[in-house]
Amino acid sequence: MKITVQKRIYIYIILLILFTGVVHAITAFTKNKNVASMLIMWTPGIAALLVSIFTKRSLKLIGWKFSLKWISIGWILPVVYATVAYSAIWIFGLGDVPNPTFLERARLTLGMDSESDTLIIISAFFYITIINVLPSAIMAMGEEIGWRGFLVPELSEWVGLKKAGLISGIIWGIWHLPGILFGDYSQTGTPLWFRLTCFAILVISTGVLLAWLRMKSGSIWPVVIFHATHNGVIQMFFNRITVDTGKTAWFTGEFGFALVPVLLLLAFFSLSQMNKMQSVIFRSNLG
Numbered sequence: 001m002k003i004t005v006q007k008r009i010y011i012y013i014i015l016l017i018l019f020t021g022v023v024h025a026i027t028a029f030t031k032n033k034n035v036a037s038m039l040i041m042w043t044p045g046i047a048a049l050l051v052s053i054f055t056k057r058s059l060k061l062i063g064w065k066f067s068l069k070w071i072s073i074g075w076i077l078p079v080v081y082a083t084v085a086y087s088a089i090w091i092f093g094l095g096d097v098p099n100p101t102f103l104e105r106a107r108l109t110l111g112m113d114s115e116s117d118t119l120i121i122i123s124a125f126f127y128i129t130i131i132n133v134l135p136s137a138i139m140a141m142g143e144e145i146g147w148r149g150f151l152v153p154e155l156s157e158w159v160g161l162k163k164a165g166l167i168s169g170i171i172w173g174i175w176h177l178p179g180i181l182f183g184d185y186s187q188t189g190t191p192l193w194f195r196l197t198c199f200a201i202l203v204i205s206t207g208v209l210l211a212w213l214r215m216k217s218g219s220i221w222p223v224v225i226f227h228a229t230h231n232g233v234i235q236m237f238f239n240r241i242t243v244d245t246g247k248t249a250w251f252t253g254e255f256g257f258a259l260v261p262v263l264l265l266l267a268f269f270s271l272s273q274m275n276k277m278q279s280v281i282f283r284s285n286l287g
Contacts, residue, residue, distance in 0.1 A: 009155065070222040082230070094251045097241055152168050172207050211274075
């Protein structure tokens with residue numbers, strides 16, 4: 001019996017819910033946060049791989065093509081939008097920079113005794129966004145196999161690329177809810193409604209951007225690198241180098257406001273590019 005795209009997506013969602021529930025229950029008793037994060041982040045990928053195998057969807061469709069150009073774009077995008085957002089925070093006095101604690105820990109981690117704060121900041125930036133991006137990519141790959149390697153291409157075939165980007169972003173956001181509501185993922189000190197609103201806009205906008213990047217490049221690697229770089233440059237670099245001046249938590253990180261307008265602009269750009277991609281696909285189908 002032939003499995004339709006719709007049925008394949010339904011099976012994926014069911015498996016994703018089951019696996020996510022089980023893993024969250026298991027990790028509630030796990031003290032090692034890295035292990036817990038790895039298990040949780042791989043639930044979308046495991047669900048996608050199992051659905052692909054049992055419904056005879058070729059694993060090649062996940063998109064294993066290697067392109068240095070698109071991988072570079074996947075790296076530079078989060079670096080650029082994070083730099084823009086945090087520069088605005090510092091310029092308008094919503095947070096200060098640099099954090100002395102960050103500098104002290106960076107010197108210890110990097111084994112550098114230089115008195116130049118600028119040199120330490122630059123070294124830490126490249127360590128976090130290049131060297132540390134490789135282990136981070138292993139974790140991010142679990143999510144990206146599921147979201148952009150499986151869900152976006154399947155949804156695109158069913159509802160079109162624009163809706164696929166939006167729907168996948170919504171599902172991605174809902175999947176994060178257990179960690180936000182019952183874990184310490186979003187403990188920033190701001191009201192829950194504010195955190196949820198900022199995060200929802202951020203994750204849906206990012207989902208649209210990543211859907212465009214995945215389908216335009218024809219590869220999963222750019223979105224894996226994007227995801228890993230985003231996590232590193234925001235959580236490990238910009239958040240930690242920024243000094244809290246009182247209201248800083250309202251603007252920094254994935255639950256603050258500063259990233260929202262930047263990612264919304266990128267999402268609208270992606271949607272406009274998707275219109276062009278859809279028209280090309282339509283004309284090629286007519287031919």
